[in-house]
Amino acid sequence: MSYRCFLATLAATVTLSVALAQAPVPAPAPAPAPPAPAAVTPTDDLPPVNRTVEIKPEQIKTKEKQNPQGVVTTKYTYYIDAQGRELKHGGYQEWYDSGERRREVEYLHGAPHGRQRWWHANGQVWMEFSTDMGVRHGTYQEFWPNGQRRKLVVYDHGRISRKQ
Numbered sequence: 001m002s003y004r005c006f007l008a009t010l011a012a013t014v015t016l017s018v019a020l021a022q023a024p025v026p027a028p029a030p031a032p033a034p035p036a037p038a039a040v041t042p043t044d045d046l047p048p049v050n051r052t053v054e055i056k057p058e059q060i061k062t063k064e065k066q067n068p069q070g071v072v073t074t075k076y077t078y079y080i081d082a083q084g085r086e087l088k089h090g091g092y093q094e095w096y097d098s099g100e101r102r103r104e105v106e107y108l109h110g111a112p113h114g115r116q117r118w119w120h121a122n123g124q125v126w127m128e129f130s131t132d133m134g135v136r137h138g139t140y141q142e143f144w145p146n147g148q149r150r151k152l153v154v155y156d157h158g159r160i161s162r163k164q
Helices: 003-022
Strands: 061-066 072-080 086-095 101-108 111-119 125-132 138-143 149-156 159-163
Touching: none
Parallel strands: none
Antiparallel strands: 061 072, 072 086, 086 101, 101 111, 111 125, 125 138, 138 149, 149 159
16 A cells, blocks of 8 residues: 555545544433322332232231330231231221320231221321222321311322312
């Protein structure tokens, strides 16, 4: 290859390299926006619920917890599933150390299901709402310690449909 031919090839290579370096680079496509979260209770970490599981009465056990003074503060029913997990099933009750009710919840295969009621330490209702397999559904009401309603929200399977 002659010196002239070498210089021509080199010039063409440099021109092509400069042209490629100056070419606009297409921007990456934006990531899709995440879906808006549904208003749900803090039970998202529960395993999926199988409503068809049959529980025999002898599988249901009751557990009580007491404070250091021997006062029952928690009582609930549960069963052990096939994976060895303790799943609440049936009534769950909790009391303040004073003996006043703190909350009542119904569970179905480990998920809150049905009516829930919570109380302030003075005995006044704090909040009332219902859940469908851990997801709020229906009227949610919250009250001040003096009994006056503080909040009213209506849920439709986890999504707020009305708020006051």
